[in-house]
Amino acid sequence: MARKSKVTSLDIAERAGVSQATVSRVLCGSPLVNVETRKRVEEAVRELNYKVDRHASSLRTQRSGxxxxxxxxxxxxxxxxxxxxxxxxxxxxxxxxxxxxxxxxxxxxxxxxxxxxxxxxxxxxxxxxxxxxxxxxxxxxxxxxxxxxxxxxxxxxxxxxxxxxxxxxxDNHHGGRLVGEHLAGLGRRRIAFLGDASSHYPEFFDRYRGCDAALQAQGLRMEPALQVDAVSSEEAGYEAARSLMARQEPFDAVFAASDLIAIGAMRALTEAGHRVPEDIAVAGFDDIPMARFAQPALTTVYQDxxxxxxxxxxxxxxxxxxxxxxxxxxxxxxxxxxxxxxx
Amino acid sequence: MARKSKVTSLDIAERAGVSQATVSRVLCGSPLVNVETRKRVEEAVRELNYKVDRHASSLRTQRSGxxxxxxxxxxxxxxxxxxxxxxxxxxxxxxxxxxxxxxxxxxxxxxxxxxxxxxxxxxxxxxxxxxxxxxxxxxxxxxxxxxxxxxxxxxxxxxxxxxxxxxxxxDNHHGGRLVGEHLAGLGRRRIAFLGDASSHYPEFFDRYRGCDAALQAQGLRMEPALQVDAVSSEEAGYEAARSLMARQEPFDAVFAASDLIAIGAMRALTEAGHRVPEDIAVAGFDDIPMARFAQPALTTVYQDxxxxxxxxxxxxxxxxxxxxxxxxxxxxxxxxxxxxxxx
DNA sequence: CTGAAAGCGCTTACAG
DNA sequence: CTGAAAGCGCTTACAG
Structure with a gap:
């Protein structure tokens, strides 16, 4: 089951009765080739099932494609x-x-x-x-x-x-703002944020600030006491929500920096006897496929x-x-x- | 911001005071190199931040890595x-x-x-x-x-x-068998199968037959009237479950050929007023991350x-x-x- | 242990 | 429009 010996552009050249350079021109789509010649070459290429060797080509052109x-x-x-x-x-x-x-x-x-x-x-x-x-x-x-x-x-x-x-x-800032407006518009006043909110994680930070901007427009604000660091994973979300609850600070909504964090947080909240969304509203970010199937289905920000x-x-x-x-x-x-x- | 002109093995050879062939030997880990020579070459490689050109190497060896x-x-x-x-x-x-x-x-x-x-x-x-x-x-x-x-x-x-x-x-057959034994063990008698069960989809077919084998061990069997074709997607699962219900054949469990199908099926069942698992037990296959978060969480078969x-x-x-x-x-x-x- | 040399299969000026 | 030739940067027999 050894592979047939490799077909090169020289084989094509021979079969088509042209030089190897011409074969190369045809395969690069060069316009400097006679239509008839081109046809003959293309036929030989098909017959021998020839493929240009990418390494040879890349070595010559210094481009890898x-x-x-x-x-x-x-x-x-x-x-x-x-x-x-x-x-x-x-x-x-x-x-x-x-x-x-x-x-x-x-x-x-x-x-x-x-x-x-x-x-x-x-x-x-x-x-x-x-x-x-x-x-x-x-x-x-x-x-x-x-x-x-x-x-x-x-x-x-x-x-x-x-x-x-x-x-x-x-537009993370705008996404955060949309969440802030949505939650505040539903009467939520104390919105916790799960995820890093610092220049170490600029995306998360922008989401945080967008939400804060929305709240400020209503005379509210994000409370530092309600922010808990978390990387983007379900486990981190679960832990962050537990830390949050342990602080004994009242909150009526959670804005998670990502859907994975939100899903973990919902698990922690539910386990602790909180009802989502009745007691605590939750929103995430990303709109991953899982978001639709979370229980309850997750409000989130869609990125295309x-x-x-x-x-x-x-x-x-x-x-x-x-x-x-x-x-x-x-x-x-x-x-x-x-x-x-x-x- | 043009890239520095490319460093080649010749540059390394010159700097290390050896031939280009020796440089190549060092980089391929050839044992035929003096320890001192090797060191000098390796140092030059580091200093010039040299990397072997993969195309040249692959062209020569006819291996792409x-x-x-x-x-x-x-x-x-x-x-x-x-x-x-x-x-x-x-x-x-x-x-x-x-x-x-x-x-x-x-x-x-x-x-x-x-x-x-x-x-x-x-x-x-x-x-x-x-x-x-x-x-x-x-x-x-x-x-x-x-x-x-x-x-x-x-x-x-x-x-x-x-x-x-x-x-x-x-081991799809065994996986299907495990599901069949599990559902039958819980008293389910009429198990529907969502997914192709033919040689067009051998994995699905094996799952189907495995489940059937488990039922037969208990004097039961999979009913052709309870099998509906579906490709592996949430939408297909939703549609398949609706077709199944439209048949008006009684069933008390659904074995979906994949988790995606199962999740779609649960949506259709719930929408139609069936309770999962009380009225209809559901199991899937694959154990995708989403399975844990489905509502209710999905019983399934794990593949490593x-x-x-x-x-x-x-x-x-x-x-x-x-x-x-x-x-x-x-x-x-x-x-x-x-x-x-x-x- | 090391070097000189051939050659992998292309692309692309250079001539014609 | 086409061909002969150089060369991309390596690896690897072949000598020594």
Whole structure:
């Protein structure tokens, strides 16, 4: 069952009665080829089921036709619990790559890893897409060195002034504001926030501040006593909600920085005898598929992963092609379900 | 911000005062290098931040050090709704690749696409991992041609006698049996099955037969009148459950061929006024993360995706290295939650 | 243990 | 429009 010996462009050239260079021209879609010649070559290609060797081609052109997706979550011991939100992004990024004729290399990284240069230096990929939550301050230095090395990359995340490289992100502040207005509009007054609210996690921080802005418009505010740190996982949400309850500070709503946190929080609240949404209204962020099936179904903020993925790929490709690119903020929209107690 | 001109092994050779061939030997870990020489080279590599050019290396060795994961689901118009079960597999496959020093190319495919040869012929990947449900009979022909071309591949799916290529799968029959024993043990007598139960979908069919075997041990059986076709999606599960109810055949349990189907079915049942599990017990298959959060939490069959991913990668690598490989069936285990009405 | 040299399979100026 | 030739950056027999 040995593979047939490899078909090269020379075999095609011979069969079509042309030079190898002409075969290459046909396959690159060069316009400098006679129509008849082209046809003969294409036929030979089909007959011998020839495929251009990507390595030879890339070695010559110094372009790999491949993008690398680096997915990182800091404390992820377990394979299978990657944040579903990023998985959705992965799906749309893969498709966007395919649409643009590029391949996608996928890799999971620890934030602590030394991932920042490998892919482009070894020519494995023409550029990097960075995805994942993590301590922004801890990896800002890595972004700086990527920029310094001239590596092409785009990042999903908060769009910050003076930030290294380019980012595509959702309007976290507006998303937070929508949640704040919604909960306050339903009469909630003491809204707890589960998730980091500091410049270490700019996305979460923006969501927090957006919510706070909405409250302030009504003469209310987010209480620091009602904020509990949490990374984006169900377990962290559960623990954060328990810490919150242990503080004995009254609250009538929870805004979780992500859906995973919200789902964990609802579990803790319910276990402790609180009714959601009657006693405590809950809202999340991301609109992961699970949100619809949570009990009660989770009110959350939708981010258009399909568009985000396409934009990430297109921006990266533009950057690689030396076309102008800029960071972009995508809209966020509120999805009202039962957990917030509306209707 | 132009990239520094590329560092090659010649630059390293010059700096270390050796030939380029020696540099290459050091980087390939060849034992035929003097310790002192090796040190000098390694230092130069570090100083210039040199990385071996993968294309040049692959062109020379005819090995790419890359595996391709082809994920297909037949009717998947929407990016973001890839079956979570496969996403878990993706996670563990990615990690297994990394452990073995290989890169992973990911691609979503329609079953109808002409994917079967591209990756290996163009040298993009040394082998293929095929993942996805779909009409087995429709793509068995493609497996045959992969074998014929000598392409290296492994497939996640049912392990069937006389099957082309090698497969890693879970013990679907045993999983189905566990569900059948569980439901019958709880006094359920008329168990509906949602999902294809034919050789077009061998995994589903095995689950069906396993359940039937358990019932027969108790003098019961699966009724053809209670079987409804469904692909693995929430929507399909919802529709299938509605068709089932429209038949007006009595049933007291539903065994869904996948968790997604089960979740859709529970929605349809609840909407129609049935209580789960009091009126109708429900069980699924896969144990996707969502299963825990369904309402009620879903009884299901767990498959070890972590081990499955590792085994897929290792089998493929063994095959590429001409080491002996064989198809393997992994164990399945029952996870009892509220939806089946136990306890 | 080390070096000189061939060659992997392409793409792309350069001539014509 | 087409061909002959150089060269991308490695790895690996072949000599020594």
């Amino acid at each position: 491949t993008l690398a997706l680096l997915l990182f979550e800091d404390p992820t011991p377990d394979d299978s619990h990657i944040n579903p939100f990023f998985l959705s992004m992965l799906g749309s990024i893969t498709r966007a790559c395919a649409r643009h004729g590029h391949d996608l290399l996928v890799s999971f990284q620890q934030l602590s890893d030394d991932w920042h240069a490998d892919y482009e230096d070894s020519m494995k990929a023409d550029g990097l897409i960075l995805l994942g939550y993590g301590d922004y301050l801890a990896y800002r230095g890595k972004l700086d060195s990527l920029v310094e090395q001239g590596t092409h990359f785009v990042r999903w995340g908060a769009v910050l002034p003076g930030q290294p490289g380019i980012s595509i992100g959702c 992963t399909s568009r985000a993925g396409a934009l990430l790929v297109e921006s990266l490709l533009a950057q690689i092609g030396n076309r102008p690119v800029q960071s972009t903020t995508l809209p966020a929209s509120l999805v009202v379900r039962r957990s917030s107690g509306a209707g | 890359t595996l391709a994961l082809l994920l297909f689901e037949d009717p998947t118009p929407d990016d973001s709704h890839i079956n979570p079960f496969f996403l878990s597999m993706l996670g563990s496959i990615t990690r297994a690749c990394a452990r073995h020093g290989h890169d992973l190319l990911v691609s979503f495919q329609q079953l109808s696409d002409d994917w079967h040869a591209d990756y290996e012929d163009s040298m993009k990947a040394d082998g293929l991992i095929l993942l996805g449900y779909g009409d087995y009979l429709a793509y068995r022909g493609k497996l045959d041609s992969l074998v014929e071309q000598g392409t290296h591949f492994v497939r996640w799916g049912a392990v069937l006698p006389g099957q082309p290529g090698i497969s890693i799968g879970c 995706t972590s081990r499955a991913g590792a085994l897929l990668v290792e089998s493929l690598l063994a095959q590429i290295g001409n080491r002996p490989v064989q198809s393997t069936t992994l164990p399945a285990s029952l996870v009892v939650r509220r939806s089946s009405g136990a306890g």
